[in-house]
Amino acid sequence: MSNIENLELAGSYREILRQALYVVRSIDADGELSTAQTSTLNMLAAAPQRISLIARNAGIRVPSATEQVTKLATAGLVERVPSNTDFRVVEVRLTTKGRQALDAANLRRNKTMAQAFESLSAHELESIKLAIPAIEKLNEALSP
Amino acid sequence: MSNIENLELAGSYREILRQALYVVRSIDADGELSTAQTSTLNMLAAAPQRISLIARNAGIRVPSATEQVTKLATAGLVERVPSNTDFRVVEVRLTTKGRQALDAANLRRNKTMAQAFESLSAHELESIKLAIPAIEKLNEALSP
DNA sequence: CTTGACCGTTAGGTAACCTAACTATTAGAC
DNA sequence: GTCTAATAGTTAGGTTACCTAACGGTCAAG
Known part of the structure; x- marks a missing residue:
């Protein structure tokens, strides 16, 4: 090659x-949730995370993660829970309100995208499905 | 489905x-060219464009395109050429310096990415190649 | 018990977008 | 022909999401 x-x-x-x-x-x-907010929330939906992990997983710096979390916390969508084993650490987790907002936003947006998927042929759709794991791997190869 | x-x-x-x-x-x-600047330059490399077309092709609003062009023009990478058939219209085209800067940036960056491609199996690489036209079609389906 | 590492926050700055309001030019109606 | 409405681009002002540098609090190791 x-x-x-x-x-x-x-x-x-x-x-x-x-x-x-x-x-x-x-x-x-x-107007509901920005792309960045959504991706942070999606990350937290899987499991609560400390700030530094949010940053690492999102590919951003720690102060930027702090900023995102502060914004989400102000909106009542996440809450900071101080770790009780290490007092430096802050765990961030979704609130009920946060989960609801996330689910609603995801549903509506993915619906829009799913509609677009239906304009593709079965073959084209399949090619995207197949590419996703490869792109995932590529992303990792290109990450620091 | x-x-x-x-x-x-x-x-x-x-x-x-x-x-x-x-x-x-x-x-x-x-530090060379930002992602946004690069994509604007790439668009202009194909052919000179008026501001409104730059905006449309990039999926941004006209004032944002003006801003991008102003920044690139200040750096001497593009130049504004007033249309001589319609005096409202401004054509934007790459300067020689702009083309050189773009080529250099593209080469170095695509090299980095091409290296990552080599960490994929032939099969994975193929799946990405196949997906590109499908994603392109999807993009169009989702554009306003 | 002090020193160094680590976690998160604060402060200040920038790039890239946005909307709203403006100027200049063109095209169409009458 | 002129007046009006549409169009092209710019300017002004604001927001979001990132960044680096500098800081305070906590832990762990000598």
Whole structure:
């Protein structure tokens, strides 16, 4: 497999990613939860996390994670729970309100996207399904 | 094909896109050209464009496109050329310096990505290649 | 019990978007 | 032909989500 081929692939890959991001952002611009807030909440939906882990998982710095959490906490969607084994650590977890808001936002947005999926052929749909794990792996390979 | 299945697909698709965004952004954080600047320049590399088309193609509003162009023009990477058929219109085109900067940035960044592609199996690589046109179509389906 | 590492917050700054309001030009109606 | 409505782009002002640097509190190891 030639390097030049991969270079071109990288170019188109980049380009469709950029487009896809704007698309997702415009779907998320419905005034409920921003894209960043949603992804933080989605992370917390799986399990409570300390600030530093939120940052690491989201690919952002700790102060940015603090900022996100503060915003969400002010809105009552998450709560800070001081760890009782290490008093430096703050665990962040979804509140009931947070889970409801997240579920509602996810449902509506994923519905919009699922509709678009239906405009694809079965073959095209399949190709996206197959690519997801590969892209996941690629993301990891490109992470620090 | 069930809706529920598509809903789940939408969720994972969203998630890997988010991750991919951070990855691309971190590759682009090399101080040369920002991700947004690069994508504007890439668009202009194909052909000169008026401001409103830059905005439309990039999925942003006209004032944001003006801002981007102003920034690039200040850096000497693009130039505004007033249309001589319609004096309201401004055509924006790459300067030589702009083309050089773009080529250099693209090469280095795509090289980084191409390296990561090589950590994938031939099968995984193929799945990404196949997915690109499908994602492109999906992007269009989700655009306003 | 002190020193160094670690966790999170605060302070201050920037890039990239947005909406609303403006200017200049064009095109269409009468 | 002129007046009006639409269009192209800019300006002004604001927000979000990131960043780095500097700080305070807590833990762990010598």
